[in-house]
Amino acid sequence: MTSTAQQPLNSGFGAASTAEEVIKGIDLTGKVAIVTGGYSGIGLETARVLHGAGAHIVVPARDVERARTALAVLPGTEVEHMDLLDPASIDAFAEKFLASGRPLHLLVNNAGIMATPLARDARGYEAQFAANHLGHFQLTTKLWPALVAAQGARVVVLSSRGIRFAGIDFDDVQFEHRKYEPFLAYGQSKTANALFAVEVDRRGQAQGIRAFAVHPGLIVDTGLVKHIDPAALQAAGALDSEGKPIRDPERQLKTVQQGAATSVWCATNPQLDGLGGVYCENVDISPLVAPENEAAWAGGDTTPGVLSRAVDPEAAARLWEVSEQLVTA
Template sequence: MTTTQHPLGSGFGAASTAEEVIKGIDLTGKVAIVTGGYSGIGLEAARVLRNAGADVVVPARDLERARVALKDVPGAEVEHLDLLDPASIDAFADKFLTSGRPLHILINSAGIMATPLTRDARGYEGQFATNHLGHFQLVARLWPALLAAHGARVVSVSSRGIRFSGVDFDDLHFEHRPYEPFVAYGQSKTANALFAVELDRRGRAEGVRSFSVHPGMIVDTGLAKHIPEEALRAAGALDDQGVPVRDPARQFKTVQEGAATGVWCATSPQLDGLGGVYCENCDISPLVTDETEAEWRADAGRPGVLPYAVDPESAARLWEVSESLTA
């Protein structure tokens, strides 16, 4: 059954932390992979999952940096993975599958934001290739382990950045239109949300459920390094002294608050039997309508997801395109 894009009334909110939403949940015997799990909200997600008893694997391009970052997460495993390198993705997945372990939780948290134009070895635009295609291939390669869990959840970290762009199927890689960093970012985040919709449709009969999340705006994780400080001030994310603003009601969150929705989607029994939805503030987001879109765009604290980011037909089309692009 398709899950309605409508809040549950979870009892949590914008200021809830990852530790709060996972309280009382025992993950002993469960296996989790967290991409980007050695910085920002990915690191916090890895930490709380491990503290709840899960075996946690953190794929990383920079192994030494990851090991240093995870020094206070005893038992976390670090393995090499470069989301821009298809061979690296296959090697990581093959090693995990060879271990014979099921995969109960996969949080796709790694990502880049508003970068200058880069292309991977295939000529694909860098943000789309990293944020979407790399994770698409990772999920495809790890599919046997997700099935073996007999109840798995895949969480893709999307963003309110969906407002910058839908997926331009006619020019995914900015070969015919001027490159705009935030348009490319928005396209990749919309792709994350659409991926969750189609993945859930394909996987739910076999126990694989999927969610996408908006974590909030957390500017002190390194993700915003390509955004000028004056732009962050203008957006209200930094104060006059350059200090990050903390106001979860307006989506300006701490790392602990930013990790909460992803962890909630990955572990909460409130979501048993549900999937294929976009979530924020530790609940399912409402659907933005034509009547409410102007207000939603003007109010950063107003929850909601644009219809094009959860459209089933676009999700199915993106899946087929992604299969072709990743062979």
């Protein structure tokens, strides 16, 4: 991928478009989709809309009973145990899916955690990087044969405008030597998500696998913001004085239905045929933020865009190598 791929398509959709609107007219009968975190928030809406278009949905879940309850409204949906912080459970989930012999047409790496206090998995890896990136890296690479078998698969990786907070510190990914800051770690993990889509696409393109990174918007009525002080969300203009969500899609303040729209578009829309390795938002490919505007954008400018460091092919290739070492250590 080169940075020139980061050019909006003028898709005809926009910040206020919903997942239902972007999938209109698309038939997914016979397609298999795995949606991580597909039992709450925008993950559930993504699963619901893909299911409504005919796809068979598989949801790996840390809390299987909760997932089964939430997904009871989607007949035929499979729920299997998997914890993104538990490598053995990721292997077990992937191996069971591969043993079924099915192709995997759509993989939506949606699950994630945000701005959590410092925590580490059993390997000592920082939890946000481990859950948001490494767990999905392991899952995607294990499921690679099923993606190839689809003969035209798409991988959607949920990133975030949180890329503004940090790039990848390859010298201290796990915060072993620097002070831990929740949003710094979140930003690193979200930049990793964006870079992962770049390298999945580069490696998979010849085998029919295309990948896209997505910024869904800020949806404050999901569990993702539970570690953030409501006062901070009010100060950011995301909550009103009564603590209720403010909806303003042009400022990225979206409903769950709007938040799932770009994921669904990237997973299914023929406008993206032949494309990949790009970062998307507001149901379109994001423009690159010009170098002279990066400081303002990182400081809170809500103009659509992606920082060059989050789609840098060299950083993406390096992150893949580092990730391989970490998951096989």
